[in-house]
Amino acid sequence: MAGVDSAREVPRFSMRGIAKSFGATAALDGVDFSVMPGEIHALVGENGAGKSTLMKILSGALRPDAGSMTLDGNPFAPRTTQEARHAGVAMIYQELSLAPHLPVEDNIMLGMEPRVHGLRDRAAIRERARDALALLGYGSLDTGIRVGDLPIATRQVVEIARALAVGCGILVLDEPTSSLTLADIQQLFDVLKGLRARGHAIVYISHFLEEVKRIADRFTVLRDGRTVGAGAAAEHSVDELVGMMIGRRLEQLYPRSPRSPGEVVLRAGQLASTPKPLDVSFELRRGEILGLAGLVGAGRTELLRTLFGLSPLARGEVRLHVHSGWADPPTRWRQGAGMVSEDRGNEGLAVSLSVADNITMNLSRDTGALGIVKPRHIQATAQRWIDTFGIKARSPVQEVRTLSGGNQQKVALARLLHQDVDVLLLDEPTRGIDVASKSQVYELIDRLAAGDPAASIRPKAILLVSSYLPELLGVCDRIAVMHRGRLGPARPVGEWTEHTLLLAATGQGTTS
DSSP states (O other), X not given: OOSSOGGGOOOSEEEXXXXXXXXXXXXXXXXXXEEOTTEEEEEXXXXXXXXXXXXXXXXXXXXXXXXXEEETTEEOOXXXXXXXXXXXXXXEOSSOOOOXXXXXXXXXXXXXXXXXXXXXXXXXXXXXXXXXXXXXXXXXXOTTSBGGGSXXXXXXXHHHHHHHHHTOOEEEEESTTTTOOHHHHHHHHHHHHHHHHTTOEEEEEOSOHHHHHHHOSEEEEEETTEEEEEEEGGGSOHHHHXXXXXXXXXXXXXXOOOOOOOSEEEEEEEEEOSSSOSBEEEEXXXXXXXXXXXXXXXXXXXXXXXXXXXXXXXXXXXXXXXXXXXXXXXXHHHHTEEEEOSOIIIIIOOTTSXXXXXXXXXXXXXXXXXXOBOHHHHHHXXXXXXXXXXXXXXXXXXXXXXXXXXXXXXXXXXXXXXXXXXXXXXXXXXXXXXXXXXXXXXXXXXXXXXXXXXXXXXXXXXXXXXXXXXXXXXXXXXXXXXXXXXXXXXXXXXXXXXXXXXXXXXXXXXXX
């Protein structure tokens, strides 16, 4: 542990035998969890494992049905979030609770402003805000700037500073890096290490297990509302953590079936759009996965949207099979290309419709005379894809919004296969889903690239955008890096490491 000597310390907080049920559903069943002063402790598990419920109990948002808690060795049973906050417990949620129209200093001191003769003491507010920011290494930040004008990573720092200004010694961070760039993540880790060195107890909740390995001292794994594993993060591999989370040994998180890249099915030459990309050339072959790395804003998503016809083509060449030139999305579908958007809820799926409607919406072969749709046939078609991809749904008529993130992504991929596309444009296909669901999506992507004769699936050509470098290195055959709208040459995956990908993405290395 990088902080204090835990052998001589009592836990900063301890939870023993915590139980909580919602009706007939047991969310927590006798969970034990404790964090020492000067420790970063990762709390991991699949969606629904009980992590959020446990932390809501710690932060006073929920009352446990059974069990006990201590804070610095003393009994602790907060009745409200305010009571827990005043006791030193702060939750930093994925969706930050800041007032974007107010300046930094007002956000940090909101609700606890120093006053003189009943009036807010502006000088004291500014001083205390700067003191809190200085603890995080951001003492030079202009406290008068509107929070809404700050980048997301700096807003997160403001949220943490607000917790420190109250005097919180326990910080719970829920998926803190989901919207951050690689450089922002490193800055956040530097902040957390500084807090650890000053004796803060930090709970780090994340689906990114490589990050857990980098930042956490210890970990606790929840599964089905129970504690199923704990230990030193440095002493366990990612595969071991995944095995604890899903309840079975995972031989390989990133499966790789034998692939035989064939003919070129998609080619771009000096492609450009407005405002990005600026200059993109590549070839994509049947039976391979080509990964696109790069920082947020590099132009990767814009490239996929241009290829699929959602954005205009300013110049350059696009060739899909025998078809040349720009085309709109309906035409691209007919030509054999399909896209899965990074925004599943708004673009990738019609979440208020059924699984069957989503799978067959672009192409319904189950129509009768005069084009009348046959619901029973459509449901039977969808059921075949549900069975083929192992989609966990009660029936084909279940609304997509009620499925887990991983199963929603399988529905989106099934639609592409029902359309019988050869080229799959996948934008952040595992964003927002837990590690068990990720492993299933990886298996499916691998299966599509390699082909599956038993399911009448011939090898597909896959262009995959991901901000998660281990994912690119694990599933792709070749990777190319975008930097400020320009795409470097694609190289075999074995020629890349996370370090060289990051250097190329930030323009510090070479992409040529």
